Amino acid sequence: MKDKNLDHSINIENIATLARIHLTNKEKVELPKSLDEILEYFDKLGKANVEGIEPSAHAFPLYDILREDEVDVPLDTKTALQNAPKQRNDQIIVPKIVE
Amino acid sequence: MDSRVFYKSALELEKLLDSGKLTSVELAKILIERTKSVENQLNAFISFDEEKTINEAMQSDGRRKAGKKLSNLDGIPVGIKDLIAEQGQPLTCGSKILQGYVSPYDATVIKRMRNVGCVLWGRLNMDEFAMGSSNENSYYGKVSNPWDVSRVPGGSSGGSAAAVASGETILALGSDTGGSIRQPASFCGIVGLKPSYGSVSRYGVVAFASSLDQVGPMGRSVGDVAALFHIISGHDGRDSSSYPIDKTNHTLESIANKTAKVIGIPSEYFGEGLDSGIRQAIENAIKFYEKAGHRIQKVSLATTEYTMAVYYVVAAAEASSNLARFDGIRYGYRSENVRDAIDIYYKTRGEGFGSEVKRRIMLGTYVLSNENFESHYLRAQKVRTLIRNDFMRVFEKVDMLITPVTPSTAFKIGEKSANPLQMYLSDIYTISANLAGLCALSLPCGLSHNGLPIGLHLIGKPFHEHEILSLGYEFEHAHDFKDMHPVI
Incomplete structure (x- = not known):
């Protein structure tokens, strides 16, 4: 199949599956264009000399952050479920996942 | 009473409230009326709850009457960017996916503002999940710049900036992941502070990029921004990235205290692509600081x-x-x-x-x-x-940096929306502060030839907010930019 999207560096269908996002046909055509331009811009990272450099996940990493183990009042079930799209008997309703 | 009470600073309003010439309920009603009269042009709010707001103002008036004022911001309305949880209020993040969501609890910053009597006023529009530099990406509609409604207010805290600039609110909270407080503050001619990473709790704030996100104050003067920062900052055990550091004093008295500093000017921030009017305004500001006794030093940030x-x-x-x-x-x-x-x-x-x-x-x-x-x-x-090492090396020689906030003034609605990479490049001067965890302030330093605000960017060492606020105040005090308001 001749698909012009195959020429791009990004496999849009595969990434959309990994991201669990349904894309419209229009998005499948338009997204790769902007993504490829952005990815091309990222190429400049290849120029930086990072030999022996440790990666930074945070500007000021903190480790072993603990707080006092104190009993606090939790949200009651009703409040915790108030934003659920569907609920019944204090439980969230989802489609059947086992046959 | 002056018909433009909505343009007064929080610290001026505090005096009026204390003297009894104005009540917090009257102030809340003035802002509600102002908002209703300009919202059809701006769309800065996603929602607001008049009854709740007036009720909070009424409680503040009661405290003041009983001589039990909680702080200098007791009774002052603060608008909230719609990604910070306020119990019982909607929270949309500017997204369809959170339409109808009601926060079951308060974010730490909200709790801290409640504890000092701030009136929580309205949920402010934003780019969806704070992703954007123009506030054109909101499911609840674009926001316009009050200085020119055919232009963007910047983003992602565009609603916060437009509301503060137009007198719909006195103060606002924004969030800044790559410039989302400073760029809209600059585009709308107001003051915005991006605190150091770990200064302000992220508990109850919807995460975009957790290692970069910081909530910060936006207002029409450095003193107001400092006052709100003083309230929301400080260690929070509920945010594991909250930095365990003693709270510094950010009252107006403490930031008005002048000391000579060494200011670095990074050449890489003044290169190709910078608007000539902005360059001129920043150079004028640098000259001001030099004349005021600070030492100016050229530096390089090669990364x-x-x-x-x-x-x-x-x-x-x-x-x-x-x-x-x-x-x-x-x-x-x-x-x-x-x-x-x-x-x-x-x-x-x-x-x-x-x-x-x-x-x-x-x-x-x-x-x-x-x-x-x-x-x-x-x-x-x-x-x-x-990048972080580069900044730390430069900060061994200088106390802070001055740069532009943005390469251009507010652009037209639709001008960059078809080209994401061009849109991303409008944050070029602000993102490094997020990557390196630095604090940074944007404040007005002039108007362009076509009457649009220009922002001055002061970048400080981590947890040295008081230094950039102090130098920001010094500049603001010697100029009258904070008294310029859009015609709307």
Whole structure:
């Protein structure tokens, strides 16, 4: 199949599956264009000399952050479920996942 | 009473409230009326609850009458960017996926503002999930710049900036992941502070890129911004990245205390692409500081060319991970048109997210995928170390940096929306502060030839907010930019 999207560096269908996002046909055509331009811009990272450099996940990493183990009042079930799209008997309703 | 009470600073209003010439309820009503008269042009709010706001103001008046004022901001209305949880109020993040969501609890910053009597006034518009530099990406409509309604207010805290600039609110909270407080503050001619990473709690704030996000204050004067920062900052055990540091004093008295500083001017921030009017305004500000007795020193930040690429790799990666929680199961929008449980994820996210959010999730998923992780994500994290080292080296020689906030003044609505990369490049001067965890202030320093505000950018050492606030105040005090308001 001749698909012009195959020429791009990004496999849009595969990434959309990994991201669990349904894309419209229009998005499948338009997204790769902007993504490829952005990815091309990222190429400049290849120029930086990072030999022996440790990666930074945070500007000021903190480790072993603990707080006092104190009993606090939790949200009651009703409040915790108030934003659920569907609920019944204090439980969230989802489609059947086992046959 | 002056008909433009809505343009007074919080600290001026405090005096009026204390003297009994104005009540907090009257102030709240003035802002509600002002908002109703300009919202059709601005769209800065996503929602507001008049009754709740007036009720909070009434309680403040009661405290004042009883001589039990809680702080200098007791009774002062503060607008909230719509990604910070306020119990009982809607929270949308500017997204369809959170339409109808009501926060079950308060964010730490909200709790702290309640504790000192601030009146929580309205939920402010923003780019969806704080992704954008123009506030054109909100599901609840674009926001306009009060200085010229055909132009963008900047983003992502565009609603916060437009509301403060137009007198719809006295103060506002924004959030800044790559410039989202400072760029709109600059475009709308107000003051905005991006605190050091770890200064302000992120508990109850919807995460975009967790290693970069910071909530910060926006207002019409440095003193107001300092006062609100003083209230919201400080260690919080509920945020594991909250930095355990003693609270510094940020009252007006303490920041008005002048000391001579060494100010660095990084040459890389004054290169090609910078608007000549902005360059002139920044150079004038540098001359002002030199004349005032500060030492100006040229410096170089050689890693500047990488900041944009590092930012968009790191921010997109963290966003794709953070936004995985929006799956249509526990809260928010759920697509009706689904075949099975897995299909809920695909359809809910496909229908619930806007195009820019999808683009960033896709980008983040790509750079984190097995075959690209090392070449993109890990490499960007290493270059992030280089960027941070570069700043720390420069901060051995200077106390702070002066740069422009943005390469151009507010652009036209629609001008950059078709070209995401061009839009991303409008954050070129602000993102490094997020990557290196620095504090940074944007304050008005002039108007362009076509009457649009220009922002001055002061970048400080981590947890040295008092120094940039102090120098910001010194500049503001010697000029009359804070008294310039849009005609709306």
